[in-house]
Amino acid sequence: MGTRLELRDLTVELPTPTGWVRPVDSVSFALGEGEALAVVGESGSGKTMLALALMGLLPPGARAAGDARLQDASANGNGPAGHAHITPAPSASLSDSPRHASGKNLLTASPAEMRALRGRRIAMIFQEPMTALNPMMRAGAQIAEAIRAHERGLAAEEVRRRVLRALERAAVPEPERRARQYPHELSGGLRQRVMIAMALAAGPGLLIADEPTTALDVTAQKQILDLLETLRRELRLSLLFITHDLGVAARVAERVGVMYAGRIVEEGAATDVFRRPAHPYTTGLLRAAPGLGRNKLESIPGTVPPLNALPPGCAFAPRCALHAAACDTAVPELISVREDDGHRARCILAGGKA
Numbered sequence: 589m590g591t592r593l594e595l596r597d598l599t600v601e602l603p604t605p606t607g608w609v610r611p612v613d614s615v616s617f618a619l620g621e622g623e624a625l626a627v628v629g630e631s632g633s634g635k636t637m638l639a640l641a642l643m644g645l646l647p648p649g650a651r652a653a654g655d656a657r658l659q660d661a662s663a664n665g666n667g668p669a670g671h672a673h674i675t676p677a678p679s680a681s682l683s684d685s686p687r688h689a690s691g692k693n694l695l696t697a698s699p700a701e702m703r704a705l706r707g708r709r710i711a712m713i714f715q716e717p718m719t720a721l722n723p724m725m726r727a728g729a730q731i732a733e734a735i736r737a738h739e740r741g742l743a744a745e746e747v748r749r750r751v752l753r754a755l756e757r758a759a760v761p762e763p764e765r766r767a768r769q770y771p772h773e774l775s776g777g778l779r780q781r782v783m784i785a786m787a788l789a790a791g792p793g794l795l796i797a798d799e800p801t802t803a804l805d806v807t808a809q810k811q812i813l814d815l816l817e818t819l820r821r822e823l824r825l826s827l828l829f830i831t832h833d834l835g836v837a838a839r840v841a842e843r844v845g846v847m848y849a850g851r852i853v854e855e856g857a858a859t860d861v862f863r864r865p866a867h868p869y870t871t872g873l874l875r876a877a878p879g880l881g882r883n884k885l886e887s888i889p890g891t892v893p894p895l896n897a898l899p900p901g902c903a904f905a906p907r908c909a910l911h912a913a914a915c916d917t918a919v920p921e922l923i924s925v926r927e928d929d930g931h932r933a934r935c936i937l938a939g940g941k942a
């Protein structure tokens with residue numbers, strides 16, 4: 589399997605009146621072709637800022653460092669007319685790379701380079717489609733605009749054909765009628781499908797989905813998750829799925845990275861992380877997660893600390909029932925929970941080494 593995206597020490601800093609803070613701190617992982625990785629954590633953990641850094645959409649004044657390589661276009665198996673086979677998921681750690689991704693560093697790309705990459709190579713969908721859709725334009729016209737942004741010379745009939753194909757691929761019923769409708773005339777689930785159609789219209793190999801089902805009812809949520817799974821298999825699409833919902837993460841992803849206060853605190857195969865969590869924060873998230881078969885839900889005491897007042901050692905220490913003096917000396921490293929299975933946790937108790 590080729591690597592679609594490889595992050596090395598991705599760090600984002602934001603200016604504040606009291607100095608720079610790091611909403612994303614030294615995040616590393618590799619994402620293979622056709623693979624789904626879920627980044628989970630509470631609000632304020634840094635997940636969305638990570639996604640915005642990859643899209644070149646950081647807020648003014650922010651600065652990013654590290655390496656975020658997107659595979660070269662020549663090796664990209666997807667495309668506007670792309671067809672692909674299912675590829676097996678790796679069992680490696682998040683930061684292991686099946687094959688080095690030698691392409692463009694997204695963090696140093698110019699605004700013009702990012703405009704060329706967005707849509708064509710990397711796309712993003714959001715929790716609320718109305719933030720991305722223009723309420724004054726018909727759905728079909730917006731998808732056509734996304735197609736023309738990357739292929740200017742296309743004949744009108746070809747654009748129309750591709751718009752309908754994009755809607756069909758996103759399982760939008762009656763695509764010709766829906767293409768003529770405005771976003772406010774569509775249900776929440778249909779708006780999300782139109783946004784997926786628009787995001788994939790120019791054939792990107794990597795889709796970042798930021799809480800795409802959070803605003804939907806249970807039925808529409810299931811339909812969108814099923815659709816993303818189908819698209820991932822059929823298009824060999826790599827999916828970076830951002831969510832606070834562990835039940836959703838367990839459904840969509842083979843691998844999981846748990847974020848807390850800007851850092852990955854646990855990573856590994858979804859089955860390992862969810863069945864045998866090694867970081868107390870992950871254990872807390874699982875106990876608080878509806879839909880994972882628990883009768884009684886428990887909340888994690890306290891909140892994510894402000895980024896300008898992080899504890900000197902483990903950032904989770906103020907909320908951790910297992911906290912000990914040794915947790916405060918330095919930020920714990922990610923250490924292996926067991927040998928060679930890629931399951932790692934940023935806790936001094938992980939792997940029984942403390």
Ligand code: SF4
Binds near residue numbers: 868903904910920936
């Ligand atoms: S390092 Fe200490 S405070 Fe942090 S999660 Fe582990 S036990 Fe808790």
